[in-house]
Structure formats: structure tokens, C-alpha cells
Amino acid sequence: MRKDLDMALVRAFLAVVEAGGVTRAAASLGVSQAAASQQIRRLEEALDCRLFERIGRRLALAPAGERLLAQARRLLALNDEVWSSMRTPSFEGEVRLGVPYDIVGSFVPAVLRRFAKAQPRVRVSLVCEDSKIVREVLKSGGVDLALTTETECGRHGETLRIDRLVWVGVPGGNAHLRDPLPVSLGAPSCVFRPVAIEALGKARRDWRAVCEVSRMEPVHAVLEAGLAVAPLLRSSVPERFEILGRDARLPPLPEFRINLYALPGLSPAARDLADHVRASFSGRAA
Structure with missing residues (x-):
């Protein structure tokens, strides 16, 4: 039966x-x-x-x-x-999606592929900035939806995933053994930056900044060259890098939330894109 x-x-x-x-x-x-x-x-x-x-x-x-x-x-x-x-009719027009640099490459392509197949007449415009800036752009009406990485979830937001911030390096690299520790920290507006600095401070680990931009291309280049370590979300770490374990003697980092924000009064197309974002996260490996 x-x-x-x-x-x-x-x-x-x-x-x-x-x-x-x-x-x-x-x-x-x-x-x-x-x-x-x-x-x-x-x-x-x-x-x-x-x-x-x-x-x-x-x-x-x-x-x-x-x-x-x-x-x-x-x-x-x-x-x-x-x-x-x-259950969703066909829409036309444009939807503007704000996404931080740290998850745009790992999560957004799958969302856009599914949405483009379901709604081929809707154009999606991406705005990539750090999470703090993305939320400000949302408040000012510059985007319809915003994905963020934060330690908490604010008003008009919903948490799609809870993920751990981890230290990342290149396989076989020794950047984590150097003193002071070379770190790629992101721009001053990066939400991972103060968390990583605080953790290193509590561990009394001396460090120096190697890369201070939030775009992933230079961060990955520095990592691939073995010149530094970087704090990244576990689920966004590319396969060519490795997550550094306890034997690396780096301080533990906290959990972060991947949040979806949408202000009241969304267009039907924006609501449908939000549904695709939720579906993608519910079906993606943690």
C-alpha cells in the first residue's frame, strides 16, 4: 500500500x-x-x-x-x-534584488535560474553591497528585496538559514601559522570584520590586514595565493579552499543568519521572486 x-x-x-x-x-x-x-x-x-x-x-x-x-x-x-x-500567474516588469558580496556567488545563481524559467518576462536587477548597505538601499526604495548576512534578524525580515562563520584558507597553506596573522577582513562596512577582530582580540592573537575589500574576487585571490586567511560563511566556502579546524589555533566565530527582507507593498513579481528565494534555501544543502 x-x-x-x-x-x-x-x-x-x-x-x-x-x-x-x-x-x-x-x-x-x-x-x-x-x-x-x-x-x-x-x-x-x-x-x-x-x-x-x-x-x-x-x-x-x-x-x-x-x-x-x-x-x-x-x-x-x-x-x-x-x-x-x-499558483503564480505570469508577470512582466523588473524586480530589484539586493545581495551582499559574500553570498551572491554561492546562492543567487540557482535562484535566478529558477525564477527566469518561471517568469521569463521579468527582469531582475542585482545590487551587490555589504549587508548594512543593502538594508539601507532597501529602506530608501533602491531595491524591492534584500538578502543579508547578520547576527540577528530585524523588522520586515525572515531568517532563511543559520550558518556558522568559519576561518578559511588554501589547502596546504601556512598563513594561519604566521605571526602576526594575515587576515582578509573585508571593507569597514563588512559585517564579518568586527566579529573577526573581536574574536582575535579575545584570543590575544596579533593580526594584520592583507585585503580590506568586500568583493569576493580579491578575497579569493589572496586566499588562493596562500597570503591570508578569511572569515566566510561555511555554506559559501568554494571547494578549492578548506575550512580551518581547531588545530589551526584560530578563535571560534559565531553563527550568522541569512535573512530575507521585503517592505510592505511588494509587486506580484517581487513576491514571486521572494518565494523562489525561500524555495532555493529550503532545498539547498547546509
């Missing part, structure tokens, strides 16, 4: 995985912690397996949960894409 999965349960499962716990997942889903826990139990009962296990205070995926993860992401992404394409 064939059975159908409840997509709300699949969405709850992915929310717990990406949030790292039920409490944060419940907040992102807009339900109580008890309701989120019940959804996970219902999914485990439907699949007749245990999806999570506790390791100390940490909630980790059980082997069955690891098997389900990739399939659940594909299933939810397809569900959201079908729902959006079938």
Missing part, C-alpha cells in the same frame, strides 16, 4: 536540521516547541525509524536521518517550486 509524506513534517525535519535544535526550528516555523517536536515524532512514526539522537546536549542526525536528509531537501524544493509555478 502506497503512502504519502506530509510535507509539513518534512519541512519540520529540515528546520530542525538547519537550526540545530527543536527550539530554534519551532521559531523559524512559527509554531510552539511542543508542536515542532510532535511533527518530528509523527514523521518518525510514518517512516518507522528514529531520525535524531542526542549526544550530550546536542541533537544529531541518526543514520536514518542522514539517509533522509538529501532526499527531503530535494522533495521540499520540488514541492515549493511546483506550488509557486502553478
